[in-house]
Amino acid sequence: MPQHEKINYVEFPASNIEQTKVFFSEVFGWRFTDYGPDYTAFANAGLDGGFYRSEQSSCTENGSALVVLYSEQLEITQNNIEKAGGTIVKPIFSFPGGRRFHFCDPSDNEFAVWSE
Template sequence: MNPQDKNGKLDYIEFNVSDIARTCKFYASAFGWSFKDYGPSYCEFTDGRFTGGFSVGGAVTPGGPLVVLYADNLAQAQERVEKAGGRIVRPVFDFPGGRRFHFADPDGYELAVWSDQ
């Protein structure tokens, strides 16, 4: 996909899990997913079409994965989120692959926006 085609689109999803190895074993066995390890607290998965991650960094909330959108310009995306009534719940931070921030929408749903720029 052309990078401009990704702007503002769903791009990634993260699940907080209690045991990355157990979770990877389950999804590999059940669905044939493959994985890329980023250390003891994070693992990326792919189902062959869509990519996401498993993290042990937060509370396990069944039914509550983190939806991640992509932005060409992270600062502009944050400005638009705030102007639209969103609340920043985790300021911009670096992670393997880029930078991102988390926000709550008006109903309190937490999402994230990332950029590789």
Template sequence: MGRLEYLELPVGDRAAAKRFYAEAFGWSFSDFGPDYAATTSGDTDLGLDAAPDKVRAPLPVIRVADLEATLGAVEAAGGTIVVPIFAFPGGRRFHFRDVDGHELAAMQSG
């Protein structure tokens, strides 16, 4: 069973985005490298991606227990893998498009 864990937003200026969300909602962010910051509340968190190769639209990230099994299930259900499994700080993930063309990611902690 998957759980919506995370929403990643593309941003032009990470510092400005952090200030906005801190002032508007009281959220605090941890920096992960020069181009990325995220809340670490343990609930559904928000990532701010300012990297040159950042996602182009908001990216919902679903936490799963078995990443390889989920990749197979996504393909079997008609989804398309757009970014193969890769490691990142906190785990591994892949990106896929659903049957309507929405890009999402599945992640496994570790």
């Protein structure tokens, strides 16, 4: 249920929506609902959102916000991302509170995954 003045939904660009859907379904178990050829919504991701067709991408070097996912098994998640066609852009590193890595999805959007 939406909460007043709380983050409710997030959208990302995707140059290849079909490939993006396959990637996030395989690696993270996200589910998708298409709304025409240029938009797909996702669920089962912790926060609902969508991907819209665009040749641009979301990257922290360009000042974009960084979405950080959680994993109980960081190395296994990293391996699954690589097997599904993701690119590791920052290998696993320690930070106060845990460890994490950054990756780009098939549409070149940057995300991170962390663990204790």
